[in-house]
Amino acid sequence: MQLFTLPGFVATTWQQAFPQLEVVTDSNPVTTRNDIVWIISQTENWQQRIQESIKQHNQVIVLSRNPNTEEFKSVFALGARGYLDALSNKQILQTAYQGVKAGGLWIPEDIVNSMIGNLQPKLPATPKANLSVLSGAELKVAQKVALGESNKEVAEDLNICERTVKSHLTSIYQKLNLRDRMHLMLHMQDAGL
Known part of the structure; x- marks a missing residue:
């Protein structure tokens, strides 16, 4: 090699x-x-x-x-x-x-997230998803992830540590009954965010 x-x-x-x-x-x-x-x-x-x-x-x-x-x-x-x-x-x-x-x-995850984020405007609109169960901090994290940002980028943008981002994502997945980042991105699109 x-x-x-x-x-x-x-x-x-x-x-x-x-x-x-x-x-x-x-x-x-x-x-x-x-x-x-x-x-x-x-x-x-x-x-x-x-x-x-x-x-x-x-x-x-x-x-x-x-x-x-x-x-x-x-x-x-x-x-x-x-x-x-x-x-x-x-x-x-x-x-x-x-x-x-x-x-x-x-x-790399960052590239995948960026590519998915670029697809977002091209997907058809669907009925709004309910995000009222999320805290303010969780909603901000979810919005950043929906734009295709990596955990590191979200942490830097929100001035929090990457571990906190992961914790918020775990909570978001549980509250919204989602499996992973991709489902969160689609859910956020459904919410119109």
């Missing part, structure tokens, strides 16, 4: 997650076959390296120093199977690897 990065940009979590990982900081060709190749999106010719890796029957996971929706779209258009922050922790790296190796995709 190879990881292509910039000279001087090596995270210790990469080697912790994958002790057998070959970290490449120059323009060497892809030598891995039928495995996972990791590519930092800012490396030289990184788009071509994605295509080269795929031609050699590898699955590609792109690591970004600044993950964003536009880069995500271009990465997946090139055929990559995963996209995440280059400084992700060991567990996230391993989970992404296992998911992609099993044939799945790995997309």
Whole structure:
């Protein structure tokens, strides 16, 4: 398994997650076959390296120093199977690897939330949902989540800790009898918020 990065940009979590990982900081060709190749999106010719890796029957996971929706779209258009922050922790790296190796995709929560938030105005209107059971703080959290914000973004916007956001979400799910974030977003849309 190879990881292509910039000279001087090596995270210790990469080697912790994958002790057998070959970290490449120059323009060497892809030598891995039928495995996972990791590519930092800012490396030289990184788009071509994605295509080269795929031609050699590898699955590609792109690591970004600044993950964003536009880069995500271009990465997946090139055929990559995963996209995440280059400084992700060991567990996230391993989970992404296992998911992609099993044939799945790995997309960061923030990107998924943003994409879902972008769909919101395109969905048809439905009767208003009842939100009167929520406290003021819970309603604010629900509104932010409905816009596609991550827990971290909600916490920053409302000047509360991320743990408090998670606590509010648990309470919201129980009060509104919802299973998850996606159902909350749809419920909030039903409420016209």
